[in-house]
Amino acid sequence: LLQWFHRNELMVNEPDLLKLAVRYESVDAASWLWMHGYEINWLKFTEIAKENMAIPMLRWLLDHGPPPSLTFAFELAVSCDCVEVMRWLPEQHRAEIVIWALHQDEPLINDARKMIWWILTRTLFDESSRRNIRNETRQLKSSKILLWLKENLANSTACNWVFTATENDYGHGDQPTKKQRTE
Helix, strand or coil, rough: CCCHHCCCCCCCCCCCHHHHHCCCHHHHHHHHHHHCCCCCCHHHHHHHHCCCHHHHHHHHHHCCCCCHHHHHHHHHHCCCCCCHHHHHHHHHHHHHHHHHHCCCCCCHHHHHHHHHHHHHHHCCHHHHHHHHHHHHHHHHHHHHHHHHHHHHHCCCCCHHHHHHHCCHHHHHCCCCCHHHHHC
């Protein structure tokens, strides 16, 4: 119908048309309207999609809009089981979430654990972020989340750096020497 209006040069001026497409989870209609010049209020529409648990629409909005704020991404990841939104966050925000999780006294709910696991296994942190996270792990030796991470990430080569020794432990950089690795 939208294509017919456009093809026949008829204007569809309903400002709420895009809002309706989001509310009724029509990714195709929202995409078509956006490509044809309709303004998208990204924050408002992602909130609508989040409230409706419209995950495909939410993912489309996040793919095509600006990156979400740290708070919104965290809420979204936990409430909608949508941890993939973490990929839109800068590395520094991801590191902040990991450090926040390390300081939680109560064991994190499964969704939050899944989010931390996702971040650690899919983020290539720069040296500064790695150092900050490792410093936190050293200070919180008995943290419940740290124990959970050690149990669940011990065999993960993607994030074994979280638990590896640092320059102070070996005296020459981030990684142990070949001899130290074999010991």
